Amino acid sequence: MKLIVAIVRPEKLNDVLEALFKAEVRGLTITRVLGHGGGTERVETYRGTTVKMGLYDKVKLEIGVSEPFVKPTIEAILSSARTGEVGDGKIFVLPVEKVIRIRTGEEDEAAVTPVKPGGE
Amino acid sequence: MKLIVAIVRPEKLNDVLEALFKAEVRGLTITRVLGHGGGTERVETYRGTTVKMGLYDKVKLEIGVSEPFVKPTIEAILSSARTGEVGDGKIFVLPVEKVIRIRTGEEDEAAVTPVKPGGE
Amino acid sequence: MKLIVAIVRPEKLNDVLEALFKAEVRGLTITRVLGHGGGTERVETYRGTTVKMGLYDKVKLEIGVSEPFVKPTIEAILSSARTGEVGDGKIFVLPVEKVIRIRTGEEDEAAVTPVKPGGE
Amino acid sequence: MKRLAWATVPLALGSALAAGGPDTGSTAWMLASTALVLLMTPALAFFYGGLVGQKNVLNTMMMSFAVLAFGGVAWVLLGYSLAFAPGTAYIGGLAYALAHGFMEKGKLLVDGGLPVIVNLGFQGTFAIITAALISGALVGRMRFSAWLVFSTLWILFVYAPIAHWVWGGGLLSKALDFAGGTVVHINAATAGLVGALVLGARREFGRVAFLPHNIPFVLLGAGLLWFGWFGFNAGSALAANESAALAFVNTMFAPAMTAVVWILLDYLKNGKATAVGAATAVVVGLVAITPAAGWVGPLGALWIGALAAFPSYYFLLVRPKLGLDDSLDVFGAHGLGGITGAILTGVFAAAAWNGGTAGGLEGNWAQVGYQVLAVLVVMAYSAVGTLVLLFVTRAFVPLRVAGRDEAVGLDAALHGEEAYPTTEGAILVAEEGGAA
Amino acid sequence: MKRLAWATVPLALGSALAAGGPDTGSTAWMLASTALVLLMTPALAFFYGGLVGQKNVLNTMMMSFAVLAFGGVAWVLLGYSLAFAPGTAYIGGLAYALAHGFMEKGKLLVDGGLPVIVNLGFQGTFAIITAALISGALVGRMRFSAWLVFSTLWILFVYAPIAHWVWGGGLLSKALDFAGGTVVHINAATAGLVGALVLGARREFGRVAFLPHNIPFVLLGAGLLWFGWFGFNAGSALAANESAALAFVNTMFAPAMTAVVWILLDYLKNGKATAVGAATAVVVGLVAITPAAGWVGPLGALWIGALAAFPSYYFLLVRPKLGLDDSLDVFGAHGLGGITGAILTGVFAAAAWNGGTAGGLEGNWAQVGYQVLAVLVVMAYSAVGTLVLLFVTRAFVPLRVAGRDEAVGLDAALHGEEAYPTTEGAILVAEEGGAA
Amino acid sequence: MKRLAWATVPLALGSALAAGGPDTGSTAWMLASTALVLLMTPALAFFYGGLVGQKNVLNTMMMSFAVLAFGGVAWVLLGYSLAFAPGTAYIGGLAYALAHGFMEKGKLLVDGGLPVIVNLGFQGTFAIITAALISGALVGRMRFSAWLVFSTLWILFVYAPIAHWVWGGGLLSKALDFAGGTVVHINAATAGLVGALVLGARREFGRVAFLPHNIPFVLLGAGLLWFGWFGFNAGSALAANESAALAFVNTMFAPAMTAVVWILLDYLKNGKATAVGAATAVVVGLVAITPAAGWVGPLGALWIGALAAFPSYYFLLVRPKLGLDDSLDVFGAHGLGGITGAILTGVFAAAAWNGGTAGGLEGNWAQVGYQVLAVLVVMAYSAVGTLVLLFVTRAFVPLRVAGRDEAVGLDAALHGEEAYPTTEGAILVAEEGGAA
Numbered sequence A, B, C: 001m002k003l004i005v006a007i008v009r010p011e012k013l014n015d016v017l018e019a020l021f022k023a024e025v026r027g028l029t030i031t032r033v034l035g036h037g038g039g040t041e042r043v044e045t046y047r048g049t050t051v052k053m054g055l056y057d058k059v060k061l062e063i064g065v066s067e068p069f070v071k072p073t074i075e076a077i078l079s080s081a082r083t084g085e086v087g088d089g090k091i092f093v094l095p096v097e098k099v100i101r102i103r104t105g106e107e108d109e110a111a112v113t114p115v116k117p118g119g120e
Numbered sequence D, E, F: 001m002k003r004l005a006w007a008t009v010p011l012a013l014g015s016a017l018a019a020g021g022p023d024t025g026s027t028a029w030m031l032a033s034t035a036l037v038l039l040m041t042p043a044l045a046f047f048y049g050g051l052v053g054q055k056n057v058l059n060t061m062m063m064s065f066a067v068l069a070f071g072g073v074a075w076v077l078l079g080y081s082l083a084f085a086p087g088t089a090y091i092g093g094l095a096y097a098l099a100h101g102f103m104e105k106g107k108l109l110v111d112g113g114l115p116v117i118v119n120l121g122f123q124g125t126f127a128i129i130t131a132a133l134i135s136g137a138l139v140g141r142m143r144f145s146a147w148l149v150f151s152t153l154w155i156l157f158v159y160a161p162i163a164h165w166v167w168g169g170g171l172l173s174k175a176l177d178f179a180g181g182t183v184v185h186i187n188a189a190t191a192g193l194v195g196a197l198v199l200g201a202r203r204e205f206g207r208v209a210f211l212p213h214n215i216p217f218v219l220l221g222a223g224l225l226w227f228g229w230f231g232f233n234a235g236s237a238l239a240a241n242e243s244a245a246l247a248f249v250n251t252m253f254a255p256a257m258t259a260v261v262w263i264l265l266d267y268l269k270n271g272k273a274t275a276v277g278a279a280t281a282v283v284v285g286l287v288a289i290t291p292a293a294g295w296v297g298p299l300g301a302l303w304i305g306a307l308a309a310f311p312s313y314y315f316l317l318v319r320p321k322l323g324l325d326d327s328l329d330v331f332g333a334h335g336l337g338g339i340t341g342a343i344l345t346g347v348f349a350a351a352a353w354n355g356g357t358a359g360g361l362e363g364n365w366a367q368v369g370y371q372v373l374a375v376l377v378v379m380a381y382s383a384v385g386t387l388v389l390l391f392v393t394r395a396f397v398p399l400r401v402a403g404r405d406e407a408v409g410l411d412a413a414l415h416g417e418e419a420y421p422t423t424e425g426a427i428l429v430a431e432e433g434g435a436a
């Protein structure tokens, strides 16, 4: 089991979601974050107060996957999130010791295998 | 040391916090996230624009615990966050190499052992 | 490769960013979170409804670094984020299996080495 | 009381009128007042909308806006006539239905210095805000379609008759009610109380904290309500005269006094002056001065403002503990504020200021009796009428939403919208259905 | 039509005037009306600003506020004269430029019971809101400096001539347009349509869902627009008289009816009554009743309100599918609402209510012809004029922003601000440049 | 100047009055104006509330709302009398205290065509907004209870005397101040400056960027302020006459001009037209035209609007670098705008437009001297009076909050509320104390 953490541009999120969907990745969690990287800064002025905004809106995806899904997931993200300009983001692959589905108590592989829709 | 990452329904958060409190888990960090899972989608319409909202509000808890607390923490979450309907969320257990308490510089076990109240 | 996850006070964020900058750490991702710890609670009253607010605004930093940067990064955070009062936060060091820069596909060390500005 | 003046009292005021033409000054003030009172309903939408949680903002606001639409149309077609057309002591006739009765010999009728059709608009804004006020007791669980049916029927069969009794020449003409303390506030608050009891509490009531999602909106609503209330009270003089001026000044200072007392009570209790409290106090003070506005002097107004703070302040504290989910405290603010104001109008009415009608302090304690009677009659009729109409409504459509919808929030469930949509994960749906 | 009255029609109304002094009642109403119409432009800023995404909020709002500034100054210096000074049938002269023409013998001129200078302000608020309306079609991609140039020229060379034709004694004086259905709404909507076509769609159009960022703001805008519209329509009577009262009441009930129909259409389509829909309906109803306000009776107003819902409702549904990025549906709401209202004014004009002018239903179908003609002439001139001015503007400054700026959002890119700034990561810049 | 007119100048205007009755037209306008000016204080709450960070929103807004409460009550009990009752040249007497002086022979007194009690309300709204303005210099660190004490005393002992000098027949009656440039704006700004210096800067001043949390609120506040300012300036004519019309039009176009210049200055400096800047410019323009509104012609108003932009624009840029934590630039906007306006009123006063009073450009340069003198006297008295009252207040309660409260934010610390509460982690507290 791995946790794939990807930071992407917000305007690319829908493309990424679609690519993941095609790669049969179903479950994931998304967080609005602010990224700081190699890019240039933006200046904003509010009356006499001038500030540099060094942080940019980004979106973080966290995707728990079993081993066979690691590669396809990464590839789906790489292909859909890339613009080629500074600020495209990063992917981190973290080891996971255990995954549990709260609803059923199922663990690991079973926990990340999607169920038939019908709920929420 | 482990980092327990749990994604739960926002309306269950208070129950989960209470359960964790009873399990003597004190420190944790909470993030508002959006979840995508096996559930069905919601349709919204704004004038001529119709959208599917495939993301649902969830809450992510991150809890750094020492080994003996791993099991009670997971059990507290499982018992308090479950509704039985699709969308209850997941728990991930991640290995942690080191934990440091910023205030004191204490490491690992000591870092996650609560102090007496009185501060913030 | 490691992922350093630090939870700090929002009012200390700028100091931390400056300290990290001086430590030559460039890339990082920031999330607004709510922390629960050993601190005291705040009471708020809205008409007849009185609530205890047990959560405090915090900021989470996630910083992917290569081994040689682990120590300087932690030290930069410790020195810049500390106030000495309860609520200063925690640092977690997590193992990372792989890092990829989305823009270039570069992996690991190369992925977290900053590029020359000019983009975003 | 006052609306009677409409048809029967000659204009005792300034401006010399060319035969048949309106008094342009009073007409100007009544047009401005009507616009001001109309604004109170969107203002209420913000006052209420700020007080609810984020998942029910639009539903709460739409409950007010919908009355502007459905209630407004019902008013012009039928309600106005039931309230103001000649009829029995219980209800008006149909002579003014469908916008009849405003013309004579091919010209717009002028009476009391005003084009009579102004009354259709001015009185309509009162009917609308009254029904909208009720919604504060019902938010978070009522089916929107049921609200549309109920609120429209309520304007026709609860509001219009009571307006007739008090202002249309009916039953309660001995009570003093300058601008609608009983007709509007006590009436709406009683209906809200009954509605909250019939609907039952929200499922999460008592377990989850219901917090306001946007207190600046509450303050915006309170500010705009105050602004609009000048039209409500001073417009109820139906002329730009001394009575309007007195009502205006009282409407400015009474709620100021209520807010002073409320802030001091807050300090006594918690050591903290809450903004939600201050906004609530302003509304309570406005409610309390409404029946009294043109009958009392400025010092009487200050007393009414001060005294009105107490019942509402303490009732709001205990209400949640009673298990009563009058969600936004319509009864605590408008009911108790209205009752206090109605009774104190009988106490503080000052013959010198209002041109002849004495209150209890000037020896006429009988007036207090008339006031109490009017309060009781209105509450009784409003309670029964509301109950009947809720059951009538339920015959067509369930009153409450499904539990699932209540949990998700009424904005998404009933309106298919969120108050503050985010684009993340919003996938455009093409006509054919398309997309992932 | 009405503004002609300004100079030529004697005051048929009440108040006896001392020689030369203004009618204080009508003056009071016109001052209040001017303030109300001025408020409509900030209200529009909220209506539009709530409908856009978070990265373009300030730019959208500034497009309205900028017209208050640049358009206002242009109006007092030149625009008013081009519209209202004696001139040809096509355009007014320069006699009133630079605020001339308001004094006589060292005193402020009074005519028709009003200080004439009131007209400079009242008409100015119309010019401003008209240009501001156009911006809804262009948000999210237009360079702000280009908007400043274009909108100012547009007031002078498109709005002023059309106002002259209809109200200044020019070409179209046979059409009924009580408060500006053609001059304001059809005119602005046509300009918006042309502008949207010339600018082209936003880059993400059709790929990304453009969602409103704050629907309470949309409701606030709609509420304040309704409030202000009473000045717009009832103020267009230019007196506090019966005609103003009728226009007022119609302005209250017609949009109520539009909202009723719209909500029912929403229920039929999705089973959900949307808040954005209700707010839109109110605006459509207000637009539709604008030309008719003083010409039709209340039942005619309800009919116009009801019928106006249909074309706009269905056009808004298909518009995005046409590939037309009229971003905030200026044409669907103001264009179609305006056309429906203009034509139906010819149908429902009621001689008894307005003092003599019959419409189609009373046999005078020719009036419908005049109405259609006015619509076509205004649309044709507005389209051509807008096109020319866009090209003129482009000669000085590109109309569209860079693609990069469109992606980042116009608030940060063009105004150097965010609507809801956060302090995180904001590093103070010292004078010398300093910091990281 | 003008308020003197209240008691002594006969009504030179239109409407023929029945003996003793009010002029309904002027009464209508004064009621509307009073409502408009009252709305300015909630509007200011939004203008200021949007400009502060998220942790101090409610405190900032409450500083304005509290003046509506405490200041309003103090005004009716005592302040009005100190300003307007017959007394010495320095301060009024007690004849009008406790709402005396509005009746004669059991009837409400009418004078100058108006029910005299209107003045109690109209003047009260001025006193309230003036004190509320000061708060902008003090936000983020002042103890709320200290503000309650200070602002109430300030209305009684700084505002009322100055109003007496200028309008109540006192010292400064030679200066032209149509609607309160010195009494309101320069006075409040001086008090703000002194207050900011006495309190000292916020702890994070100069280290952390203080950014506005909600710029749409700033624009909403500016829009509503503009709307209300029509009552402020045109209402100061105390009648619906030519002078009111002129003041109205000037209030519309002068701030438009200021915004034009400000936007151009912004373009010159950064290439970006800021929304906060535009909103600020509108306020600066409104401040500057306030003393001049009825004294100058429209072109003079444009000049005043244009010239007023410069001192404020540049002072706002340097102010933070001076180490002066006049947090929301009360001095830069209201002080400099007010001084510029006061002096230029003496320059541009146009005898033809105002009925006889010439300014410098027409040869009467002495008037500029009176203007400067009035500015200096008001600033001197305001500074000393404010200083004394701050020390008096400090004798009872500390002026500043604890450092810890400043860091947490004044909303949570002083009011026990957050502006935008979230339910996450909010645990209901039962009566007994209960829960985790």
Ligand SMILES: Nc1ncnc2c1ncn2[C@@H]1O[C@H](COP(=O)(O)OP(=O)(O)O)[C@@H](O)[C@H]1O
Residues within 6 Å of the ligand: A007, A034, A035, A036, A037, A038, A039, A056, A058, A085, A086, A087, A088, A089, A090, C026, C027, C028, C029, C030, C062, C063, C064, C065, C101, C102, C103, C112, C115
């Ligand atoms: N070392 C890192 N740790 C965590 N997040 C990072 C790191 N480096 C970059 N990021 C995230 O990725 C985003 C893009 O990175 P950036 O360096 O700007 O561009 P690029 O990856 O194209 O060189 C940043 O805004 C930040 O959110």
Ligand SMILES: Nc1ncnc2c1ncn2[C@@H]1O[C@H](COP(=O)(O)OP(=O)(O)O)[C@@H](O)[C@H]1O
Residues within 6 Å of the ligand: A026, A027, A028, A029, A030, A062, A063, A064, A065, A101, A102, A103, A112, A115, B007, B034, B035, B036, B037, B038, B039, B056, B058, B085, B086, B087, B088, B089, B090
């Ligand atoms: N593989 C995953 N990786 C990360 N988060 C996930 C994953 N699967 C589910 N989640 C999170 O858990 C939530 C609930 O999951 P879902 O599949 O909808 O229901 P259930 O777990 O009951 O089957 C999702 O909304 C998402 O936030």
Ligand SMILES: Nc1ncnc2c1ncn2[C@@H]1O[C@H](COP(=O)(O)OP(=O)(O)O)[C@@H](O)[C@H]1O
Residues within 6 Å of the ligand: B026, B027, B028, B029, B030, B062, B063, B064, B065, B101, B102, B103, B112, B115, C007, C034, C035, C036, C037, C038, C039, C056, C058, C085, C086, C087, C088, C089, C090
């Ligand atoms: N075990 C933990 N797991 C995750 N986050 C924690 C943990 N303990 C503390 N935190 C985070 O660190 C913040 C500060 O911790 P707290 O215990 O209040 O103070 P201190 O670290 O100074 O003792 C908390 O608000 C929370 O966000």
